[in-house]
Amino acid sequence: MTSSSSPPSAAPSPPSPSAVTPPPHLEPTRASSVLGYPRIGPRRELKRALERYWHGDDTRAELLATGRRLREATWHDLGAKGLTQIPGNTFSFYDHILDDALLVGAIPARFRDLTRDLTPVDTVFALARGRADVPPLELVPLQGTSYLYRQPEFDEASELGLRPGELLAEIARAREVGLEIRPVITGPVSLLLLGKASPDAAPGFTPLDLLDRMLEQYEALLGVLEEAGVTCVQFDEPCMTMERTPAEIDRLRGAYDRLAAVPARPRILVTGEYGDLGDALPALAATGVEAIGLDLVHGRRTAAELAAVPGLAAKRLYAGVVDGQNVWRTDKFATLDYLRELRAVFADVVVSTSCTLLHVPYDVHAETDLPAELVESLAFAEQKVAEVVSLAHALEDGPTPRWRPLPVLPSARREDVRARTARVDDDDKVRVPYAERAPRQAGRLGLPTLPTATLGSFPQTVQIRRARRDLAEGRIDYARYCDYLRAEIASVIRLQEDIGLDVLVHGEVERNDMVQYFAELLDGFAATRNGWVQSYGSRCVRPPILYGDVARPAPMTAEWTGYAQSLTDRPVKGMITGPVTMLARSFCRTDLALPEVATQLALAVRDEVADLEAAGTAIIQIDEPAIRELLPRRGADRRAYLDWAVDTFRLASAGARPDTQIHTHMTYSSLQVMTEAIEELDADVTNIVATRSIEWVLDALTDHTLTRQVAPGVYESRSGFVPDIDLLHERLLRAVDAVGVERLWAVPDGGLKSRYTWQLEPSLRNLVTAARRIRRAVARQGPGSNKIGAEQVPGHAPGIGS
Numbered sequence: 001m002t003s004s005s006s007p008p009s010a011a012p013s014p015p016s017p018s019a020v021t022p023p024p025h026l027e028p029t030r031a032s033s034v035l036g037y038p039r040i041g042p043r044r045e046l047k048r049a050l051e052r053y054w055h056g057d058d059t060r061a062e063l064l065a066t067g068r069r070l071r072e073a074t075w076h077d078l079g080a081k082g083l084t085q086i087p088g089n090t091f092s093f094y095d096h097i098l099d100d101a102l103l104v105g106a107i108p109a110r111f112r113d114l115t116r117d118l119t120p121v122d123t124v125f126a127l128a129r130g131r132a133d134v135p136p137l138e139l140v141p142l143q144g145t146s147y148l149y150r151q152p153e154f155d156e157a158s159e160l161g162l163r164p165g166e167l168l169a170e171i172a173r174a175r176e177v178g179l180e181i182r183p184v185i186t187g188p189v190s191l192l193l194l195g196k197a198s199p200d201a202a203p204g205f206t207p208l209d210l211l212d213r214m215l216e217q218y219e220a221l222l223g224v225l226e227e228a229g230v231t232c233v234q235f236d237e238p239c240m241t242m243e244r245t246p247a248e249i250d251r252l253r254g255a256y257d258r259l260a261a262v263p264a265r266p267r268i269l270v271t272g273e274y275g276d277l278g279d280a281l282p283a284l285a286a287t288g289v290e291a292i293g294l295d296l297v298h299g300r301r302t303a304a305e306l307a308a309v310p311g312l313a314a315k316r317l318y319a320g321v322v323d324g325q326n327v328w329r330t331d332k333f334a335t336l337d338y339l340r341e342l343r344a345v346f347a348d349v350v351v352s353t354s355c356t357l358l359h360v361p362y363d364v365h366a367e368t369d370l371p372a373e374l375v376e377s378l379a380f381a382e383q384k385v386a387e388v389v390s391l392a393h394a395l396e397d398g399p400t401p402r403w404r405p406l407p408v409l410p411s412a413r414r415e416d417v418r419a420r421t422a423r424v425d426d427d428d429k430v431r432v433p434y435a436e437r438a439p440r441q442a443g444r445l446g447l448p449t450l451p452t453a454t455l456g457s458f459p460q461t462v463q464i465r466r467a468r469r470d471l472a473e474g475r476i477d478y479a480r481y482c483d484y485l486r487a488e489i490a491s492v493i494r495l496q497e498d499i500g501l502d503v504l505v506h507g508e509v510e511r512n513d514m515v516q517y518f519a520e521l522l523d524g525f526a527a528t529r530n531g532w533v534q535s536y537g538s539r540c541v542r543p544p545i546l547y548g549d550v551a552r553p554a555p556m557t558a559e560w561t562g563y564a565q566s567l568t569d570r571p572v573k574g575m576i577t578g579p580v581t582m583l584a585r586s587f588c589r590t591d592l593a594l595p596e597v598a599t600q601l602a603l604a605v606r607d608e609v610a611d612l613e614a615a616g617t618a619i620i621q622i623d624e625p626a627i628r629e630l631l632p633r634r635g636a637d638r639r640a641y642l643d644w645a646v647d648t649f650r651l652a653s654a655g656a657r658p659d660t661q662i663h664t665h666m667t668y669s670s671l672q673v674m675t676e677a678i679e680e681l682d683a684d685v686t687n688i689v690a691t692r693s694i695e696w697v698l699d700a701l702t703d704h705t706l707t708r709q710v711a712p713g714v715y716e717s718r719s720g721f722v723p724d725i726d727l728l729h730e731r732l733l734r735a736v737d738a739v740g741v742e743r744l745w746a747v748p749d750g751g752l753k754s755r756y757t758w759q760l761e762p763s764l765r766n767l768v769t770a771a772r773r774i775r776r777a778v779a780r781q782g783p784g785s786n787k788i789g790a791e792q793v794p795g796h797a798p799g800i801g802s
Contacts, residue, residue, distance in 0.1 A: 030084065030392045030393050030395070030396050031084050031085065031348075031349070031350040031351065031392060032082065032083050032084050032085070032350065032351045032352070032388045032389045032391075032392035033083055033084065033085035033086075033087065033182070033318065033350055033351075033352050033388070034078070034083065034087060034324075034352060034353045034356070034357055034384070034385055034388060035087060035184070035234070035236070035271055035273065035293060035318075035320070035324065035352060035353050035354075035355055035356045035357075036087055036090045036184055036324075036355070036356025036357060036358050037074050037078065037087065037090055037356070037357050037358070037381060038357060038358055038360070038361070038362055038381050038533070038534070039070060039074070039090060039091045039092060039358070039534070040532060040534045040540055041070050042362045042363060042366065042530070043530070044532050044540055045066060045069075045070060046066065046067070046070060046093070046538070047538040047539075047540055049062070049063050049066035049067075050063070050093065050094075050537070050538040051538055054125075054129075054538075060119065060121065060122075063093070063121070064121065067091060067093060068173070070091060071091045071170065071173075072173070072177060074090075074091070075088070075174055075177070075179050075181065076177070076179075077382075078385060079179060081382070081385045081386055081389055082389040082393075083385060083388070083389060084350075084392070085182055085232070085350065086174075086179060086180070086181050086182065087181065087182050087183075087184045087234065088170060088171065088174060088181025088182060088183050088184065089167055089170060089181070089183040089184050089185060090184050090356065090358075091170075092124075093121050093124055093125075094124050094125065094128045094150070094536075094537045095124075095128060095149045095150050095536065095537065096149075096184075096186070097142070097149040097150070097152070097186055097191070097194060098124060098127060098128055098137070098149065098150045098152070099124065099166075100185055100186040100191055101152035101191065101195070102120070102123065102124065102127075102163060103162070103163055103164065103166075103167060103185065103221075104160050104161070104162060104163070104191075104214065104217040104218075104221075105159060105160045105161035105162065105163050105217070106152050106153075106154065106158060106160060106195075107123070107127070107159070108127075108137070108153040108158075108198055109155075109157065109198070109200065110134065111126060111127055111134070112159075114126055114131065114134060115127070120163075120165070120166050127150060128150045128537060129537070129719055129720055130719040130720055130721040131720065131721065132720060132721065132722050133721075133722075134721065135715075135716060135719060135721040135723075136150065136716070136719040136721060137150040137151055137152065137153060138150070138151045138196065138716070139151070139536060139716065139718055139719075141628070141629055141667070142194075142238070143194075143238060143239065143242055143274065143633070144238075144241075144242075144274045144275065144629065144631075144633055145274065145325070145359055145629065146359070146533075146535065146541075146543075146584065146585055146626065146629055147358065147359060147534065147535065147536070148535055148536035148539075149194070149536065150536075151194065151195060151196050152191065152194065152195035152196075152207075153195060153196055153197070153198035154192065154195050154196070154197065154198060154201070154207040154210055155197060155198040155200050155201035155202070155205060156201065156202060156205060156209070157200070158198075158210060158213075160210070160213055160214065160216075160217050161217070162217045162220045162221055162224070164221060164224050167183060168224065168228055170183075171183065171225075171228050171229075171230060172228070175229075180231070182230075182231075182232045182233065182234055182269070183225065183230060183233050183234065184234045184236065184356075185221075185233065185234065185235055185236070186235070186236050187235035187236055187237040187255075187270060188211065188214045188215055188217075188218045188235070188255055188259075189208070189211065189237055189239065189240065189248070189251060189252050189255055190236065190237045190238055190239040190240065191214065192207040192208050192210060192211060192214060193207065193208065193239040193248075194238075194239060195207040208248070208251060211251055211255060215255055215258055215259065218235075218259055219258070219259065219262050221233075222259065222262045222265035222266065222268075223262065223264065223265065225265070225266050226264045226265050226266055230266045231266050231267060232266050232267040232268075232269055232290075232291070233266045233267070233268060233269070234269045234270075234271060234293075235268060235269070235270050235271070236271050236273060236356075237252070237270055237271065237272055237280070238272070238273045238274055238355075240252060240272050240277055240278075240280040241272045241273065241274050241275035241276060241277055241278070241280075241295065241299060241633055242275075242633045242634070243278075243633065243634045243635050244278075244279070244280060246279075249279050249280050249283050250283075252280055252283055252284065253283040253284070253286060253287060256268070256270060256284060256287040256288075256289050257287050257288065259289070260287050260288030260289050261288065267290040267291060268289040268290055268291070269289070269290070269291040269292070269293060269316075269318060270284055270289050270291070270292055270293070271292070271293030271294075271318065271320075271355075272284075272292075272293065272294060272295060272299070273293075273295055273320075273324075273354065273355035273356065274295060274298060274325070274354075274355055274633065275295055275298050275299045275633045275634075276295070276298070276299025276300075276301070276633075276634075277294065277299065278634065281294075281309055281312070282309050282310060282311075282312075285309050285310060285311040285312040285315065286310065286311050289315070290315065290316055291315055291316035291317070291318060291350075292312065292315050292316075292317065292318065293317075293318035293320060293352060294306075294317065294318065294319065294320055295320045295354040295355060296319055296320050296321050296338075296354065297320060297321065297322070297323045297324075297325075297354040298323075298325070298354060302341070303338075303341035303342050303344060303345050306342070306345060306346075307345045312346075313345055313346055313347070315346075315348075316346075316348040316349075316350060317342065317346040317348065317349050317350065318350045318352040319339060319342055319349055319350065319351055319352060320352050320353055320354035320355065321335050321338065321339060321351065321352070321354070321391065322335075322351075322352070322353045322354065322384050322387050322388050322391070323353075323354050323384075324353040324354045324355035324356055324357050324358075324359060324360065324384070325354065325355060325359050325360070326360070326587055326588075326590065327360055327361070327364075327378050327379060327380055327531075327545065327587040328377060328378065328379065328587070328589065328590060329376075329377055329378065329379045329383070329387070329406060330379065330384075330387045330391075331405075331406050332387065332390065332391060332394070332399065332403055333399065333403065333405065335391060336391060336394050336395065336399060339351065339391060339395050340395065343395060349395070350392075351388050351389075351391045351392040351395065352388060353384060353388060357381040357384060357385075358533075358534065359533060360380050360381050360384065360533065360587075361380045361381065361528065361530070361531035361532055361533055361542075362380055362381050362382060362530075362532075363380050363381070363382045363383070363530075364378045364379065364380045364382075364383055365382075366529075366530040367528050367529055367530060367531065368529060369527075369528075369529050370526055370528065370545075371410060371526070373407070373409075373410045374409070374410055374526055374545070374547060376407045377406070377407050377409050378545070380531070390403075409547060409589065410547070410548075411548075412523075412524055412547055412548020412549055413548065413549055414523070414524075414548070414549035414551055416551075417549040417550065417551050417600055417603075418549065420603060421596060421599050421600055421603065424599060424603070424651060428651055428654060428655075429647055429650035429651050429654050430650070430654055431650075431653070431654045431656065431658070431682060432658040434682065434684065434707075434708055436658065437658045437659070437684065438684070440658050440659040441618075441658075441659050441660070441661040441684060443659070444618055444659045445571055445618055445619070445661065447502055447503070447571075448502060448775060449741055449742070449774075449775050449778055450732070450736075450741055450744055450745065450746055450771045450774055450775055450778075451502040451503055451745050451746070451771075452500070452501050452502050452503070452745070452746045452747070452764075452767055452768050452771050453501060453502060453503035453504075453505075453573070453711070453745060453746075453747050454496075454501065454505055454747060454748060454751075454752060454764070455505075455621070455623075455665055455687055455713075455717070455747060455748065455749075455750055455751050455752075456505050456507075456508055456514075456573070456575045456621065456623070456665075456751045457505075457507065457508040457511070457514070457751030457752055457753035458492050458495075458505070458507035458508070458509065458752050458753065458760070459752065459753060459754075459755055459756060459757055459760070460509065460753060461488060461509075463484060463488070464484060464485070464488050464509050467480075467481050467484040467485075468481070468512065485509055485510050485560065486563060488507065488509040489506050489507060489509055489560060489563060489564050489567070490567055492505070492506065492507035492509065492564075493506070493564055493567045493568050493572075495757070495761070496764075497568060497570065499761065499764045499765050499768060500765070500768040501570075501764065501768060502570065503570065503571050503572075503573055503619060504564070504568060504570050504571070504572045504573070505564075505572065505573050505575060506560050506561055506563070506564035506572060506575075507564075508575060508751070508753070509560075510560055513541050513542065514577045514581075514623065514751075515541070515543065515544065515577055515581065515582055515585045515586065516541065516542050516543075516544055517556075517577075518556060518576075518577050518582060519544030519546075519582070519586065520544070521552070521553070521554070521556045522550055522551065522552055522553075522556075522601075522604060523548070523549070523550065523551040523552075523553060524546060524547065524548040524549050524550035524551065524600070525544045525545065525546055525547070525550070525586065526544065526545040526547060527542065527544050527545075528542050528544070528545070529542075530542075531543065536718075539718075539754060541585070543585055543586055543587050544586045544587070545586065545587045546582075546583070546586040546587065546588040546589065546592075546597065547589050549600060550597065550600040550601050550604060551600070551604065552604035552607055552608065555608065555611040556576075556608055557574060557575065557576060557608060557611075557612065558574075558608070558611040558612050558614070558615045558617075561573075561574045561575070561612060561615065561617055562615035562616065562617070565615070565616055565617065571618050571619050572617065572619075573617075573619045573620065573621050573663065574609075574612040574617040574619070574620040574621065575621050575623070576605055576608050576609070576612075576620065576621070576622050576623070577622075577623050578605065578622045578623050578624035578627075578649060578652065578664065579598050579599075579601035579602040579604075579605055579648045579649070579652055580598060580601075580624055580626060580627050580630065580645050580648055580649065581623060581624050581625055581626040581627070582601050583597060583598050583601060583626075583630070584626035584627075584629045584630045585626055585629075594630075594644075595644040595648075598644065598645070598648040599648060599651065601648070601652075602648045602649070602651040602652040603651070603652075605622060605652035605653075606651060606652050606653075606654075606655045609622075609652070609653065609655060609656050609660075610655060613656065613657060613660055617660075618659070618660060618661065619660070619661045619663060620653075620656065620660060620661070620662055620663070621662075621663035621664065621665065621687075622649065622652055622653055622662065622663070622664050622683075623664065623665040624649060624664050624665065624666060624681075625665055625666060625667040625689075625750075626667075627645055627649075627666065627674075627677070628666070628667060628674060630645070631674070642674075642677045642680075645677070646677055646680045646681055649664070649681045649683075650680075650681065650682055653681075653682070653683065654682075661684045661685060662683050662684050662685075663683060663684065663685040663686070663687060663711075664681060664683040664685075664686055664687065665686075665687040665688075665750075666678055666686060666687070666688050666689070667688075667689040667750075675706060678706060679706055679707065679708070682708075683708065684708060684709060685708065685709040685710070685711060685745060686706070686708065686709070686710050686711065687710075687711040687713065687745070687747055688710060688711065688712050688713065688749075689713050689749040689750065708743070709743045709744070709745065710735075710743060710744060710745070711744070711745035711746070711747040712731075712735055712744075713747055713748050713749025713750065714728055714731040714732055714746065714747070714748070714749070714767070715727075715728060715731075715748050715749065715763060715767070716748070716749055716750075717748040717749055717750040717751060717752050717754075717755065717760075718750060718754055718755075720755075720759055722759060722762050722763050722766075723763060723766060723767075724766060725766045725769050725770050725773075726770075728746075728766055728767050728770035729770035729773055729774070732744070732746055732770055732771065732774060733774065736774060741774065741778055746767055746768075746770065746771040747767075748763070748764075748767070
């Protein structure tokens with residue numbers, strides 16, 4: 001959500017006359033577009049429609065009608081705001097990357113029988129949500145963002161075949177209402193790079209091995225779109241703004257040489273979202289595609305630098321000068337100067353956004369609680385479209401009298417906070433060595449071998465949601481609301497004790513969202529009322545706005561964790577969202593230094609750790625699932641980022657007593673540089689998403705990159721799939737056989753907030769049973785045993801559930 005790159009604030013130096021060739025005179029075009037748009041509806045209409053359908057309260061026809069209304073409303077809205085080019089195929093009932101995989105027929109073998117007779121929308125849900133006996137596709141973040149997508153799976157036997165029916169129907173419907181849309185589709189190279197090898201793939205197979213077969217589908221798609229009268233198609237290649245090998249860049253160039261050679265086709269626009277295309281830019285510029293879209297916010301280049309790219313000046317340039325990932329207004333005067341510099345080089349410039357607007361809320365004018373002086377500085381999706389259109393007109397006609405300089409943001413400077421931050425030194429980031437802490441924690445906790453636990457959240461019941469709404473609307477007072485919370489916490493504790501978990505949680509019943517909850521209790525943040533952004537499927541969040549110095553006025557979690565601990569003799573984990581995740585999943589002012597803000601957040605977390613300890617909490621989990629999200633997209637900047645991210649976590653946790661066990665939760669961190677950073681965090685236990693990507697965790701444990709305790713999540717918490725005992729046992733046994741049992745925990749891979757009790761209860765009971773199987777096998781082997789084989793575990797048959 002946040003970025004360390006500021007929007008253009010000053011015009012770059014004009015290119016020298018020798019660096020550019022002035023373009024030929026063109027008639028004014030005022031060309032404007034965006035690369036995508038939110039799709040959940042201004043009031044989360046899609047979320048409600050999906051959940052009604054999944055619950056059986058609405059018919060498929062009603063769901064499809066909601067989707068149709070949202071699509072058409074977006075088209076009309078964008079057209080009414082004056083965009084000259086309207087993107088299409090940006091709506092999805094769950095995830096656009098999954099939709100694009102299905103467009104080319106990429107259905108993994110394990111789903112083929114399941115989906116054979118399903119409608120297109122139900123096929124999407126089958127792959128995205130799974131069934132009780134079929135796990136879904138893996139849920140992973142789109143690179144560099146907080147958006148989660150369902151990862152396509154490929155192998156040598158993948159059956160590809162174009163399925164354009166839904167896309168063609170949308171194009172036809174737009175034409176019926178008098179609009180031409182530009183279909184937006186994930187490009188062939190990124191679609192494969194965003195995927196993964198299926199469990200059935202041969203050793204050494206990578207999805208990019210299928211590129212030639214994939215290009216056959218895209219060639220056919222271009223022909224189908226040409227027949228449908230489409231004049232331009234947008235292929236997004238976000239993976240090419242990541243660090244890529246020369247071989248991958250060669251594959252990109254070959255792919256678009258081949259697609260550009262299709263004899264009858266629409267114009268091709270290739271976009272590089274979320275950063276600089278780097279060496280991929282000259283490769284694309286050398287192909288026959290007609291247009292290239294650049295992120296000129298996070299991948300800013302001067303006009304002279306762009307002019308030096310051979311072949312680029314001959315393309316239509318989609319200049320992404322309006323930030324699609326943050327919510328601060330664009331400095332239109334400075335940006336217009338920059339656009340004029342680009343216009344001196346490029347004959348054909350379309351003013352656009354840096355990426356899709358999927359990552360920002362709909363309309364800042366829907367906010368009634370934000371300070372007026374803050375609202376003046378904000379631009380959500382609707383305002384960003386207006387900025388794009390206004391800049392496009394100004395590029396031809398000059399700025400209008402209504403243009404105003406950026407307003408001065410409200411002062412939120414705290415000298416006491418800055419003074420405390422300045423006093424932080426290296427000693428504040430160091431705990432007693434792990435070898436000394438571990439036995440003291442073991443003595444205090446008395447946990448069994450292979451402890452079982454969850455990662456924090458439990459389902460938010462109807463009663464709790466209603467109570468929170470009643471409190472917000474004044475129908476109940478805070479004391480009555482607390483009565484509801486205590487009753488629900490007691491229920492969650494009883495359920496966990498009955499299931500047999502070794503370490504309990506209070507369920508986070510008081511929290512609306514892991515980031516928003518803390519933001520509402522910290523100074524320096526503003527929370528929105530309607531600023532919803534899609535995370536995945538029907539899951540929406542309201543990222544807070546971080547606009548000032550951060551301070552913690554009072555304890556935030558100790559009351560509820562302490563109450564839960566009073567109800568049980570088993571340890572109850574305290575749960576805190578970590579400083580880097582708070583930063584990553586907020587809209588942060590672009591003129592603030594991220595390491596300094598992260599340090600302020602770390603000090604607030606450090607104070608919360610102390611209050612939890614004072615309340616008797618022996619295990620504290622500081623969640624950092626978003627450390628990977630802020631990782632720079634190219635290696636040169638990664639080490640510097642990880643240095644301050646690691647320091648931030650250590651500052652937050654190092655004040656803990658030696659006998660307090662510090663946990664953290666990490667996601668999708670298989671890069672070597674990330675596993676090294678996990679070790680440097682110095683957490684006592686690291687919970688890692690590894691449901692169907694456990695190999696890298698095992699490798700990191702085996703080669704001693706990770707030396708502390710680890711909890712590789714063994715089933716996905718965000719799907720309806722209920723894993724059986726044998727499957728869970730198989731996954732746990734692989735970890736045990738790789739590194740021994742003493743360092744391992746048994747957990748799901750994330751919180752359980754999105755599940756129903758009837759789903760989570762059997763899953764957790766099976767997890768407890770699988771862990772106990774392994775404990776019995778270890779006990780039979782006697783003291784000092786640290787490895788067990790499958791044949792030594794009662795009830796286990798090798799290969800079951802694998």
